[in-house]
Amino acid sequence: MILRDLHAKARQALDPVHYDYVAGGAGDERVLADNERAFDRYLLLPRVLRGGERRDTAVDLPGAPGASPVLVAPTAFHRLLHPDGEEATARAAAAEGAVLVTGTASTTAVARVVAAARGRDRAAAVWFQLYPHPRREVTHALVRRAEEAGCTALVVTVDSPAFGRHTRDLRNGFTDLPPGHAAENMRDLPGAPPGALTDIPMSPAVSWADLDDLVRRTALPVLLKGVLHPADARLAVEHGAAGVFVSNHGGRQCDAVPAALDCLPAVAAAVAGRVPVLLDGGVRRGSDIAVALALGASAVGVGRPVVWGLAAEGEPGVRRVLAALREEYDHTLALCGGRRNTDLTRDMVVRKGGTW
Ligand SMILES: Cc1cc2nc3c(=O)[nH]c(=O)nc-3n(C[C@H](O)[C@H](O)[C@H](O)COP(=O)(O)O)c2cc1C
Numbered sequence: 001m002i003l004r005d006l007h008a009k010a011r012q013a014l015d016p017v018h019y020d021y022v023a024g025g026a027g028d029e030r031v032l033a034d035n036e037r038a039f040d041r042y043l044l045l046p047r048v049l050r051g052g053e054r055r056d057t058a059v060d061l062p063g064a065p066g067a068s069p070v071l072v073a074p075t076a077f078h079r080l081l082h083p084d085g086e087e088a089t090a091r092a093a094a095a096e097g098a099v100l101v102t103g104t105a106s107t108t109a110v111a112r113v114v115a116a117a118r119g120r121d122r123a124a125a126v127w128f129q130l131y132p133h134p135r136r137e138v139t140h141a142l143v144r145r146a147e148e149a150g151c152t153a154l155v156v157t158v159d160s161p162a163f164g165r166h167t168r169d170l171r172n173g174f175t176d177l178p179p180g181h182a183a184e185n186m187r188d189l190p191g192a193p194p195g196a197l198t199d200i201p202m203s204p205a206v207s208w209a210d211l212d213d214l215v216r217r218t219a220l221p222v223l224l225k226g227v228l229h230p231a232d233a234r235l236a237v238e239h240g241a242a243g244v245f246v247s248n249h250g251g252r253q254c255d256a257v258p259a260a261l262d263c264l265p266a267v268a269a270a271v272a273g274r275v276p277v278l279l280d281g282g283v284r285r286g287s288d289i290a291v292a293l294a295l296g297a298s299a300v301g302v303g304r305p306v307v308w309g310l311a312a313e314g315e316p317g318v319r320r321v322l323a324a325l326r327e328e329y330d331h332t333l334a335l336c337g338g339r340r341n342t343d344l345t346r347d348m349v350v351r352k353g354g355t356w
Pocket residue numbers: 021022023035073074075076103104105129157225247248249250251252280281282283301302303304305307
């Protein structure tokens with residue numbers, strides 16, 4: 001309910017073109033719709049008489065011990081959506097104990113984002129989402145910026161060898177950031193001066209060799225974001241990834257893939273507990289988090305709900321979103337007879353209308 005209210009408030013507050021940029025997806029937005037709908041296809045089957053007075057929902061993630069199971073997924077251009085931008089998001093995430101995955105396409109430089117988070121909580125974990133650049137030296141420069149800023153992990157987005165065709169943006173002619181906004185992490189790096197959406201160039205040539213190069217080059221844990229095929233999850237582990245995000249980019253890339261949730265069980269089976277599996281796409285309720293964790297995720301990311309919270313109310317709005325999800329999840333865990341996240345097991349999820 002809180003999330004729906006903040007979404008409605010954000011819609012009122014935002015320029016319709018910017019609203020469409022966030023809300024929209026690729027193609028006919030089939031995947032966008034299915035990400036949320038997928039959660040309606042699964043139900044929880046609680047266990048009884050085995051709970052406890054207290055619950056502990058913290059999770060140990062790479063570079064983020066004792067984190068909330070709800071992460072802030074990377075979303076671009078926060079200053080476009082609220083004047084306090086990424087710094088407000090960072091303070092809110094830190095206050096809620098949530099890992100912030102800050103993006104390459106940030107309208108605030110990564111050093112300032114991390115400083116804002118650490119100003120709120122000295123132990124706050126900020127991960128840097130990386131779009132591998134067609135020129136390796138630019139990728140390396142971005143990694144150095146993230147390392148120097150104090151990020152504790154890299155999240156390499158691998159579902160974007162090309163820009164997604166966002167139908168609403170094409171219709172609205174949304175190609176440039178308004179004056180005064182820029183992709184600050186790209187500033188002074190070779191390439192176009194920041195200002196256009198496409199100043200974050202995608203590279204169709206990115207390969208496993210680039211992942212090997214990154215893993216060799218940085219001491220930070222490297223996670224992959226945008227893995228759907230179990231064979232790729234297996235390869236990710238073999239190539240040294242410290243975690244895998246099951247994600248279809250919120251339905252913004254290929255509009256003919258399964259819902260993220262539907263890909264989770266096979267990826268979790270392929271990874272077989274060797275590294276954490278995370279999921280994003282369509283998570284809107286505490287019970288969605290419980291379903292994802294029961295199906296093999298260690299934690300979930302939320303994208304649009306955080307942006308709606310930011311656009312509607314700034315830092316307090318983001319806090320409300322993260323707190324609501326965490327509290328609803330804790331309540332669901334209690335109702336399922338769990339004390340820890342790992343008490344939610346595969347047998348406690350059934351397909352609607354069927355049995356397991
Ligand atoms: C406005 C917007 C911008 C995004 N920007 C990025 C980005 O820069 N890098 C990235 O890896 N994912 C990006 N994503 C995808 C999110 O990280 C995440 O995968 C997706 O939003 C999850 O789905 P949800 O919005 O249903 O929670 C973006 C998503 C949205 C809605």
